[in-house]
Amino acid sequence: MPQTTTTSGQYIHIPFCIAKCSYCDFYSVTDRSDTFDRLVAALQVEMELRAAAGFSGLVDTVYIGGGTPSLLEPRQLGTLIDALDRAVGLEAVREFTVEANPGEAPPDKLHGFRQLGMNRLSLGMQSFQPDLLRFLGRIHNPEDNLRTFEAARGAGFDNISVDLIYNIPGQSIQTWTADLRTVIGLAPEHISAYSLTVEKGTPLHQAVEQGDLSMPGDDLDADMFAATRDILGAAGYRPYETSNFARPGRECRHNLHYWRIEPYMGLGPSAHGFDGQRRYWNMADLDKYLDLVEAGAIPEAGSERLTPEQRQNERLAFGLRLEEGLKIRSIQPDMTTEMFIERYSRQLRKWSHCLELSGGRLRTTANGAILADAIAADFMTESAAAGQTDD
Ligand code: SF4
Known part of the structure; x- marks a missing residue:
């Protein structure tokens, strides 16, 4: 049985995006804005089903990720938060993150999120180079990165994480370090810097497999990794995880639940969860997920008790x-x-x-x-x- 004294995280997956990025293997769908309210209703049912099934643990972090959760209105996320509070209790939550994409989170929405109690924003900037953003299939530009960051500060977010990607074909060590310095200039509290990996089933994978594209070599990847640690370290960001850097005290508590093998409840299509003994993963299919939950069933595709x-x-x-x-x-x-x-x-x-x-x-x-x-x-x-x- 899960341990009630352990703190746990709460993850909600919002599987909607405006467009699919070429490298992304997270589960998300486009052109389904007609389903937003239906998903919000289904998520409420899933959280009740999981709470009734005995998932417990003192929730101290909430993370709304995706997909692009900032596509939802504050009204819709507020409904989810109220339901989550009733189902699992949010009084002990210290960190409440929502993900947003630059250009897709206008100031009024960011204000709304802040008023709902969200106190951490994760911004998927990825790059400040227009050609690299295009290559990655991102639909924002470098100015959107700056504008959305400023809007987030204006909305009262004093804990912002910026996601960046290196090891992109066509990227030089000079443009990468320039991006790092631009982000340092913004002074976010947290920076995630991941080397681009080629995931099966993505357009990037297909291009590499067909020989249309070569990934940078291991030496350049290693040089970028080393430069990242040097530059961010000198600016006061500690590498508390291989790809994650934070000002002291601004480490992502939610992700630390994952990395320390602590419990977390995952809700939504494709979400994973762990109760301390058993891992489960939900249907990575929006329609199947909705049909199952609306029929009163827990929407799992599988689970295993960890050996x-x-x-x-x-x-x-x-x-x-x-x-x-x-x-x-x-x-x-x-x-x-x-x-x-x-x-x-x-x-x-x-x-x-x-x-x-x-x-x-x-x-x-x-x-x-x-x-x-x-x-x-x-x-x-x-x-x-x-x-x-x-x-
Ligand atoms: S916006 Fe994020 S979740 Fe959506 S396709 Fe791009 S990387 Fe994936």
Whole structure:
């Protein structure tokens, strides 16, 4: 059973976009504004169904993502928030994020969101280069980035996160570092900087597969990663996660729930959730989702109870991406540092130039941060070979 004393996050997926970006594999649909109210009604039913099914935990973060949640009116999001308060209780919420796209969140809407209690805005700027924005399929321009940021400040958002992408075909280290400096000039509290990955099923993947497009090489990707840490670090942003940078105290609490393998309830088409024992994922199909919920059914496409090995692997994968590192005892409650060294001696030797072990935690060094995923994969292989589990 989920633990009632644990804090948990609340995620709501709004699967609507004006246009699909070429690289995006998040579930979203276009041209469905006729369905906004129907989705809002269905989400209320889903939250009641999940609350009645026993999902609990003290909710301290809410994240409305997508898709493009800022396409909804404050009236519609307000209805959702009231229902969420009735279903799970929002009195302990400290961080309430909504995602918005530049150019798609006018000032009156941002004011409305702020009045609903949303206290953090995540802005998908991605780039300040018009040609790169076009390449990515973004429908905004660099001026929209600046205008929407200013409007968000004007609406009272004092906690803003900016999303940026590097490793884009045609992008140089000069334009990337120029984008970083532009964003630093805006002084957001949080910056997410992700290397562009080619996800199956996207137009970008198709272009690469057909040989119409080449991705930048690993060396340039690594140079951009290093430049990002140097430039943002010098400006006072700590890399508290491999791709996420924050002013002290402005780390995204909601995402930390995911990365620390803590519970969160996910609502909406394609949303995932975790109650501390079981993961579930909803139908990634708006119409199927609506039909199921309207028939009174929980709209899951699948679920699994995490095995001890899966749990351990997730802790390795996420823990090594965090600046705080992997807590050795999270692998196994009675595991001492000596036992850990013995179990993973081969990996610790192999990656000795990339890792440090102190205070009961394993962390990547500055050199090792870019290799966090490869290192975690190696540790997981060792665990699987040894048949080791945590409980
Ligand atoms: S706006 Fe965001 S969710 Fe929508 S297609 Fe683009 S990247 Fe994906």
